């Protein structure tokens with residue numbers, strides 16, 4: 001595991017810092033699982049602008065655009081969060097690990113096949129399965 005590049009991409013103001021449970025590299029996340037207070041302010045401002053321009057056409061129903069913007073913000077945030085979550089150094093995805101360990105292990109193997117790098121843990125397959133099967137290492 002010492003051959004891995006442990007440097008992480010430095011973010012300006014990371015929302016979350018943690019250590020990858022599989023390769024122990026430092027990780028930083030730009031997106032949160034839930035929307036931030038700033039996102040809700042943006043949603044309210046968009047709703048106010050929409051209501052201002054659409055009020056003459058559809059009346060007070062324009063306020064309901066809040067829920068449309070909220071849904072779009074949630075979907076985009078979830079997409080960006082899920083895209084950022086897998087470790088760029090080893091391919092470990094904590095959400096897949098929580099749902100199904102076998103799929104998480106398969107995704108790590110696919111990552112290494114895609115990287116076309118000889119997997120360091122391949123020389124000792126028992127250590128790789130130990131890393132993935134110990135639930136105590138998953139708290140990220």
Ligand SMILES: [Zn+2]
Pocket residue numbers: 020021022023024025087088089090091092
């Ligand atoms: Zn990792």
